[in-house]
Amino acid sequence: MTIKPFKLERFLGVHEFSTKYLLSSSDCESLSIGELLAFESDAAEKFHRHWLGYTEPMGDPELRTTIASIFSSINAEDVLVCSGAEEPIYLFIQTMLKAGDRVIVQSPCYQSVQSIPESLGCEVSLWQVHYVDGKPIFDLGELEQLMALQPKVLFLNTPHNPTGYHFTKEEQQAIISLARKYGTIILCDEVYRELEHDPAVQIPAIADVYEHGVSIGVLSKAYGLPGLRIGWLISKRKDILEEAASLRDYTTICNSAPSEFLATLTLRNRKKVLDRNLGIVNKNLDLLDIFFEKYEDLFTWYRPNAGPVSFVRMKFDQPDLAFAEEVVQKQQVLLLPGYVFDYPRFFRVGFGRKNMSQSLEQFELFVNQRWGR
Numbered sequence: 001m002t003i004k005p006f007k008l009e010r011f012l013g014v015h016e017f018s019t020k021y022l023l024s025s026s027d028c029e030s031l032s033i034g035e036l037l038a039f040e041s042d043a044a045e046k047f048h049r050h051w052l053g054y055t056e057p058m059g060d061p062e063l064r065t066t067i068a069s070i071f072s073s074i075n076a077e078d079v080l081v082c083s084g085a086e087e088p089i090y091l092f093i094q095t096m097l098k099a100g101d102r103v104i105v106q107s108p109c110y111q112s113v114q115s116i117p118e119s120l121g122c123e124v125s126l127w128q129v130h131y132v133d134g135k136p137i138f139d140l141g142e143l144e145q146l147m148a149l150q151p152k153v154l155f156l157n158t159p160h161n162p163t164g165y166h167f168t169k170e171e172q173q174a175i176i177s178l179a180r181k182y183g184t185i186i187l188c189d190e191v192y193r194e195l196e197h198d199p200a201v202q203i204p205a206i207a208d209v210y211e212h213g214v215s216i217g218v219l220s221k222a223y224g225l226p227g228l229r230i231g232w233l234i235s236k237r238k239d240i241l242e243e244a245a246s247l248r249d250y251t252t253i254c255n256s257a258p259s260e261f262l263a264t265l266t267l268r269n270r271k272k273v274l275d276r277n278l279g280i281v282n283k284n285l286d287l288l289d290i291f292f293e294k295y296e297d298l299f300t301w302y303r304p305n306a307g308p309v310s311f312v313r314m315k316f317d318q319p320d321l322a323f324a325e326e327v328v329q330k331q332q333v334l335l336l337p338g339y340v341f342d343y344p345r346f347f348r349v350g351f352g353r354k355n356m357s358q359s360l361e362q363f364e365l366f367v368n369q370r371w372g373r
């Protein structure tokens with residue numbers, strides 16, 4: 001298989017662990033194992049006794065039931081627990097698509113959903129974002145035209161990385177109606193679901209409301225626990241679940257036993273974790289509003305209504321990759337350049353981390369020096 005290098009992961013691989021101030025993280029503030037164990041009085045003792053044998057290939061039964069409880073009409077049998085969100089995306093694409101199949105990808109995207117189908121020889125069409133008055137728009141008329149190509153799969157991501165855009169219920173319904181017409185499977189990357197800044201804007205998971213829907217979720221982002229490497233693929237389509245599970249015998253076989261224990265514990269206490277993370281996000285958003293208003297001659301900021309990321313437009317004339325590298329070199333602040341999403345003249349900011357205010361202060365020092373303010 002020939003596959004393009006994953007630009008985002010390559011870029012982060014170089015800078016993420018050597019740059020002091022991260023201002024572009026896509027996850028929320030993590031917790032320690034001790035903090036998770038403190039959620040329940042007997043958890044530490046149970047964790048010590050937890051058995052380190054192989055685990056069930058579809059995922060621990062209690063964990064599958066707990067994950068199903070996040071959804072409104074999903075049962076434990078509709079859940080495949082995997083390593084992160086990356087593994088279920090990979091398993092789905094490898095088992096459901098082949099050369100010549102047409103797919104549509106909401107773009108910019110987490111590169112897997114574009115590059116893996118391309119590597120298989122699929123016909124990939126992009127449903128591109130447009131910026132109108134500084135706001136990201138995904139045009140449903142354009143999607144309607146693309147859907148006339150009768151794609152096998154439509155890949156969505158909402159709340160969206162990197163733009164921060166989140167579909168409304170009406171938009172979701174319109175998209176489902178289009179997909180239903182052609183029997184198109186919708187794989188929706190919902191790794192930021194449950195991090196709506198106002199709960200009223202939450203929309204149903206695709207697996208709950210569409211018979212050919214596949215929901216991908218994970219503990220890495222809204223929950224801030226990427227080190228657990230626990231994610232899930234949810235679908236009422238038994239064929240999709242079974243084929244993914246079958247390929248999984250060739251990737252990771254089963255999940256890490258300690259991670260399954262900690263994931264189940266986290267999800268039993270998920271409201272506490274999510275409330276904490278939303279508190280951090282909302283505080284950081286207010287700081288970003290103030291910052292970008294002050295520097296509106298240089299940047300266009302969009303305040304999203306969900307998730308911990310947004311895409312900032314650069315109003316000055318410099319390639320985004322060169323700008324991001326200059327900011328790393330001069331001030332030890334990491335931005336994620338639009339280059340990694342094939343979307344130039346933008347950079348992603350992340351606001352799920354507790355120390356974001358310090359990173360923003362450092363970025364402001366850079367801006368003031370660079371533009372002589």
Ligand SMILES: Cc1ncc(COP(=O)(O)O)c(C=O)c1O
Binds near residue numbers: 085161218231
């Ligand atoms: C939109 C999106 N989907 C999937 C993933 C992969 O998640 P994980 O690291 O949990 O495998 C990421 C990670 O950055 C992401 O941003």
